[in-house]
Amino acid sequence: MSIKNNRLTPEQYAENFSDIHPPFDSYTAALVDANRCLFCYDAPCTKSCPTGINVPKFIKQITTENIKGSAHTILSSNIMGASCSKVCPVEKLCEGACVYNFVEHEAVIPIAKLQRYSTEIAMKNNWQLFDRKPSNGKKVAVIGAGPAGLSCAHVLSREGIDVTVYEKEAKGGGLMTYGIAAYKVTPGFCEEEVDYILGIGGIEIKYKQELGKDIQLADLQKQYDAVYLAIGVGLARQLEIPGEHLEGVEDAISFIYNLRSNDYSKIPVGDKVAVIGMGMTAIDAATQAKRLGAKEVTMLYRRTEAEKPCTDVELDIAKLDGCQVIWLAAPKEIKGDGKVNEIVCSVMKLGEPDASGRRSPVDTGETFSLAVDMVIKAAGQMPFEELIKSSGIDNKGGKVTVSDKAVSSVAGVFAGGDCVNGGKEVVDAVQAGKDGAAAIIKHLGL
Amino acid sequence: MADISSNFLGIKSPNPFWLASAPPTDKKINVVRAFEAGWGGVVWKTLGSQVKNVSSRYSAVNFNGGRVMGFNNIELISDRPLEINLREITEVVKMFPDRAMIVSLMADNNREAWHELIKKCEDAGAMGFELNFGCPHGMTERGMGAAVGQDPEIAGMVVEWVMEKATIPVITKLTPNVHSPVPTGIKCVQAGSNALSLINTIQSVTGINLDTLVPNPYVAGKSVFGGYCGPAVKPIALKMLTTISQDPVTSKVPISGIGGVSTWKDAVEFMLLGASNVQVCTAAMKHGFRIVEDMCEGLNNWMDEKGYKKLDDFIGKSVEKITHWEDLDINYHHIANINQDKCIHCGLCYIACEDTSHQSINLEFGKPYNKYTIKEEECVGCNLCQLMCPVDDCITMVEHRVAPDYVNWKMWQAEGRPLNDH
Numbered sequence: 001m002s003i004k005n006n007r008l009t010p011e012q013y014a015e016n017f018s019d020i021h022p023p024f025d026s027y028t029a030a031l032v033d034a035n036r037c038l039f040c041y042d043a044p045c046t047k048s049c050p051t052g053i054n055v056p057k058f059i060k061q062i063t064t065e066n067i068k069g070s071a072h073t074i075l076s077s078n079i080m081g082a083s084c085s086k087v088c089p090v091e092k093l094c095e096g097a098c099v100y101n102f103v104e105h106e107a108v109i110p111i112a113k114l115q116r117y118s119t120e121i122a123m124k125n126n127w128q129l130f131d132r133k134p135s136n137g138k139k140v141a142v143i144g145a146g147p148a149g150l151s152c153a154h155v156l157s158r159e160g161i162d163v164t165v166y167e168k169e170a171k172g173g174g175l176m177t178y179g180i181a182a183y184k185v186t187p188g189f190c191e192e193e194v195d196y197i198l199g200i201g202g203i204e205i206k207y208k209q210e211l212g213k214d215i216q217l218a219d220l221q222k223q224y225d226a227v228y229l230a231i232g233v234g235l236a237r238q239l240e241i242p243g244e245h246l247e248g249v250e251d252a253i254s255f256i257y258n259l260r261s262n263d264y265s266k267i268p269v270g271d272k273v274a275v276i277g278m279g280m281t282a283i284d285a286a287t288q289a290k291r292l293g294a295k296e297v298t299m300l301y302r303r304t305e306a307e308k309p310c311t312d313v314e315l316d317i318a319k320l321d322g323c324q325v326i327w328l329a330a331p332k333e334i335k336g337d338g339k340v341n342e343i344v345c346s347v348m349k350l351g352e353p354d355a356s357g358r359r360s361p362v363d364t365g366e367t368f369s370l371a372v373d374m375v376i377k378a379a380g381q382m383p384f385e386e387l388i389k390s391s392g393i394d395n396k397g398g399k400v401t402v403s404d405k406a407v408s409s410v411a412g413v414f415a416g417g418d419c420v421n422g423g424k425e426v427v428d429a430v431q432a433g434k435d436g437a438a439a440i441i442k443h444l445g446l
Numbered sequence: 447m448a449d450i451s452s453n454f455l456g457i458k459s460p461n462p463f464w465l466a467s468a469p470p471t472d473k474k475i476n477v478v479r480a481f482e483a484g485w486g487g488v489v490w491k492t493l494g495s496q497v498k499n500v501s502s503r504y505s506a507v508n509f510n511g512g513r514v515m516g517f518n519n520i521e522l523i524s525d526r527p528l529e530i531n532l533r534e535i536t537e538v539v540k541m542f543p544d545r546a547m548i549v550s551l552m553a554d555n556n557r558e559a560w561h562e563l564i565k566k567c568e569d570a571g572a573m574g575f576e577l578n579f580g581c582p583h584g585m586t587e588r589g590m591g592a593a594v595g596q597d598p599e600i601a602g603m604v605v606e607w608v609m610e611k612a613t614i615p616v617i618t619k620l621t622p623n624v625h626s627p628v629p630t631g632i633k634c635v636q637a638g639s640n641a642l643s644l645i646n647t648i649q650s651v652t653g654i655n656l657d658t659l660v661p662n663p664y665v666a667g668k669s670v671f672g673g674y675c676g677p678a679v680k681p682i683a684l685k686m687l688t689t690i691s692q693d694p695v696t697s698k699v700p701i702s703g704i705g706g707v708s709t710w711k712d713a714v715e716f717m718l719l720g721a722s723n724v725q726v727c728t729a730a731m732k733h734g735f736r737i738v739e740d741m742c743e744g745l746n747n748w749m750d751e752k753g754y755k756k757l758d759d760f761i762g763k764s765v766e767k768i769t770h771w772e773d774l775d776i777n778y779h780h781i782a783n784i785n786q787d788k789c790i791h792c793g794l795c796y797i798a799c800e801d802t803s804h805q806s807i808n809l810e811f812g813k814p815y816n817k818y819t820i821k822e823e824e825c826v827g828c829n830l831c832q833l834m835c836p837v838d839d840c841i842t843m844v845e846h847r848v849a850p851d852y853v854n855w856k857m858w859q860a861e862g863r864p865l866n867d868h
Contacts, residue, residue, distance in 0.1 A: 035511035038836050041793030044814035063510070097814045102790040103837065 007293025071122035133160035146174020148417025149230035151433025168210035243334030252378035270374030282378035448749035459486030466725035474534035483735035487546025505662030516678035580646025595621035602633035647673025680706030691720030710744030795831035
C-alpha cells in the first residue's frame, strides 16, 4: 500500500476525466428534445432555478433556430449559464421540477443539455449579447473572481460602472476552476468562460491579490465607491480526532484544488482511500480518487442514505465508479506509523432529529476499522472567520450577515455567495452576484 | 374477418387502397413492386403529349421537428415515351390481373387527341380512366390540367369528348384550386363521367431559403408555385369531398378520395365522408410501399370491431352528420373540467384561455406548481383548453345542457329570444 502518482497511462487519464455528460452532437439532436418541451406557462423549471432563467423561452428559441436569442435568454439571467449547465444539480432544480416528472411515459426535458447547447455556441462564436452603458465614472471593487464576483461584476459593468476584481488565485472562476470534478468542467473551459464574461469590457481582474495580505479592505473602501465581498468559503472543517495530522490525511478541498491545478499524472493517490462525508465535494473527491487510479475507495458517512446531502444522481456516479459506501460510520481515530494505515470508525444509529431536521447519529459503542493508506476529509467547509472578524463586519461564525440580500453592516461594503450562505450551488452564487449588483447600483444612486 | 375487397364501377381490387397518379406509378418497376407489396390498384401516372421536366422538383414543409407534414411538387405528367408506358401497362396487367389498373390521361386540347389516347390505352389493357383536370403547373399554360378543371364548361366539354369514345369507366379528377369543386363536378357528371376523384394538389409556396432568398423548390435561382399535398392537406380534401358527397348531382357517382391519406384511419375517414376507395401518394413516397400492410390490417381490424362486414356497410355514414351552422342545437352546452389527479401543472390551458379565449380558468399560485381550475360560470365550452392540454383525458368537456329541447338559430331568431349572451 502506498500513495503514489502516475498510476495510469495518458490515454486512461484522458478517458477518465472526459466529459461525463456529453453534449448534443448536432442541431437535429437538440431539436428533438427541444420540441418535446411543452412551453409551460409560469414554468416550474424557471421557478426552481435560483437565477430564474426563462427555460421554456430559451428552449423554444432553439426550436426556431434562434440560437443567439436562446443564449441571450439564458445569459441575461445567468451569465455563468454555460458552466451551470454542466455542474448544476439539475435533478433537484429545473429538471426536478419539469412537469414531465408527472407523466409516467415521458422522460424529463434535458434542460441542462439544451442550455449547454446554446451557451457553448454563444461562447464559441464570442457573441457579445449585452451592451455596456457608457462609463459613468463610478468604480467598484469586487473581491473574488468566482461565480458571485463575476456575476456581480458583469451586471455592474453593463450599467457603466468600472469594476476591478481582486483574485487571490492565478485564474478566475473560483470554485468552478478549482473545486469541482474535472469530468464536469475542464480548467480550459473555465478560462474560456471567464474570458467570455470579461468580453463586455469595463472589468479588470488583478490576480494573486489576497484580501488581508496583498490588499486591505480599508484601502479599497477609500479607493472605490463600493466594495463587494465574494470570497467564498475555503477552509476545510477538521474532524477533531486523533491521527488527523498523519501523512496521508488530506482535505478534499486541497485534493481537488491540486487536481485542478496540475497534470493528473502528478497527483498522488493511495491504493486504499477512505473519503469522509457525503456531500457533493465528498463525491467529487471519491470519484476522482478512483479515476486517478486508486484501487479501493470507501466513502464513510455518519448517517444513512436518507439523510445524505448529495443527490441520488451524484451518489450513482460514485457507485458506478466503483466507490464503496459505508453508512452509519463515524471516524473515531486515524492510526499509522507516521503514515496512515488504518481508520477506526464508530458504528452509529439514528436518534432524534437535529437542528437541520435530519435524525442525528448516535454512537452505538461498537467500532470497526479499515486498512487504508489515504484519508480524504470532506466534512464540510468553513468561512474565512478570522478575516471577516478582523474586518469588523457583522457575521455569524464568519458568515457575513447581510440585509436586503447583499448589504453588510459596513457602509459601502456588500457581500454575497458562499461567504454569506456558507456554501451553496454555483447557480446560487450567480444569483447572489446579481442581488449584490442591484444593491450597489441602488447605493450609488444610479 | 371483414371483407375489404373493393368494387369501384366494376373495377375490382382486393382492397380499397390505390396508388394515386404520381411518380410511384410512372413505371413498371415501381408498379410491380407496389402490387407485390399488396396495393389494390394503381392510377398510372398521367399519359399525354411529351414533356420535359426540371430539377429540383420537390419541397416539403416540416413542423415541430417532424418531416414532410406537407409536400410540394412541380413535376409534370409522365415524361416517358407513350409507347413504353403502354407496353408496360400491358405487361403489368397480365402479371396482376386481380389489381385495378387505371390510367390517368391528359391529352392535348382537342377531341381527336383525346380519342386517340383513349383508344391506345384501352388497347393496352386499362380497366378505367382518370381524367387529370387538376395538374396546377406546367400544363395549365397550355390550356390543360387545372385550366380545364377550373372552368366547368370546358371540363364538361372534355368529358363529353371522352365519353364519346371510352368503353371503360371514366373517373374525373377535380382540382382544389377553386372556391368549390362542386360546379366542375356537376358539369362532369352531367357530361357523363362515371365517377369523380378529389383532390388534386393545391397551389402553394412551401417556404423560402433564408440565405439565398429563393423559395423552394429551387431551380437555378428561381421557383414556381407547386402542388401541395401530404398530411397537411387532408382537412381541405375532406371538406371538398363532403361537398361532393352532399350535392344531389355529384353524389350520384362513386368518389375516389385523395389528399393526405397516410394511414387506415385516414382512409376510413375519407370513406365515411363518401369515398368508395382512396388513393395514396405522399405517404408511400415517404415510407415506401410497405405501408399498405398496416393499412389493410388496420382497416380489417376496425371493421371487425365495429361489426362491418364489407366496405359498403360504412361508406358515407358520416356525410349526414355534417350540417349547416344554423341547424346546430343552441341549447347544447358543455363546460370544461380539469382532473386534478392527472394535471401536470404546465399551465397551457390557462394561458390559452387567458390570452386568447374567455378568461375562464383560475390560477392558484404555487411554488413551483400552480393549481388550475375552471371558472364554470365563465366557461363558454369552446374546448380550446382541452385541445391544448398535453395529457390524455385530463381536461374533459362535461355536458350542461341549457335546456332539454332542441333549438337552432333560425328558431331562436323567430321566437325573438335574447342575443349576445352565451
